[in-house]
Amino acid sequence: MLRRSSISREATRIVSEFDQSKDQLFTVRRTAGDFVFDDSVASVFDDMISRSIPGYRTIISMIGVMAKRHCQEGSAIYDLGCSLGNASFSMAEQVNCQDYRIHAIDNSQAMISRLQDRLRSSETPQIVAKCADIVDAEIFNASIVVLNFTLQFVAKASRDALIKKVHEGLRPGGILIISEKIEFSDPDLNELFTELYYNFKQQMGYSKMEIAQKRTALENVLVPETLDGHRQRLSAAGFSALDVWFQCFNFASLVAVK
Ligand code: GEK
Numbered sequence: 001m002l003r004r005s006s007i008s009r010e011a012t013r014i015v016s017e018f019d020q021s022k023d024q025l026f027t028v029r030r031t032a033g034d035f036v037f038d039d040s041v042a043s044v045f046d047d048m049i050s051r052s053i054p055g056y057r058t059i060i061s062m063i064g065v066m067a068k069r070h071c072q073e074g075s076a077i078y079d080l081g082c083s084l085g086n087a088s089f090s091m092a093e094q095v096n097c098q099d100y101r102i103h104a105i106d107n108s109q110a111m112i113s114r115l116q117d118r119l120r121s122s123e124t125p126q127i128v129a130k131c132a133d134i135v136d137a138e139i140f141n142a143s144i145v146v147l148n149f150t151l152q153f154v155a156k157a158s159r160d161a162l163i164k165k166v167h168e169g170l171r172p173g174g175i176l177i178i179s180e181k182i183e184f185s186d187p188d189l190n191e192l193f194t195e196l197y198y199n200f201k202q203q204m205g206y207s208k209m210e211i212a213q214k215r216t217a218l219e220n221v222l223v224p225e226t227l228d229g230h231r232q233r234l235s236a237a238g239f240s241a242l243d244v245w246f247q248c249f250n251f252a253s254l255v256a257v258k
Contacts, residue, residue: 021043037108046086054251062246076100076142078102079105079146085119089122089124134154145169153222167237180224180225227254241257
């Protein structure tokens, strides 16, 4: 069994060694087709998400800080839509509990295979990766559930039931961290934040053509909602205390306490 300090060092190494492969998926003109999390996306994922979500690395790091505060002995942590497991590694690095398990779940086999490669070379035995649809996944005895930019890809009709299932699977005092791309009911604000977001993407090295093509590919795949919509769903599911802890333009993260 690896000692905690060496597990932490390994986790830090894995998280800081974000895959350097550059996202050039939309540099050439493509024929229409919806965005899918296949091997070509998984192979550039870390570069893509760091350059596409303002504050992504801060959010990953703060998920670790929140996990340290909220993990309960003998409980489970769920990272739903884990991709390459960046949130899971951040939590494994920070959590002090001796007895807990992180269930990292994603329905993209390409993502899970790469995460399993990382796990093999990281010796982080508390993280268990599984390829599954989070709509069908069982949530049980949880102290922390993370939905970091995942709910936006789940069919709208399935979102209420998923959040209700998360609430039921949490222990009292457990938390849900949910990060999403958001839209605004005020059309002017919506336009302003979208424009600022595209300026950010250009600053991160994406061309106007790449931005436009990705936007088209994501239409109908990534379906954002308003912060009010998220708040209402969380309250209806039974969460008593909830609020935004991070926001940059049209990206936000909320924490909800059971
Ligand atoms: C991170 N959380 O780095 N079941 C399981 N996985 C799903 C489903 C579903 N129904 N729908 C989508 N996914 C990560 C980032 S990325 C966000 C999350 C982004 C998965 C999908 O395969 C992908 O890996 C992930 O959700 C979304 O902290 O790419 O913008």
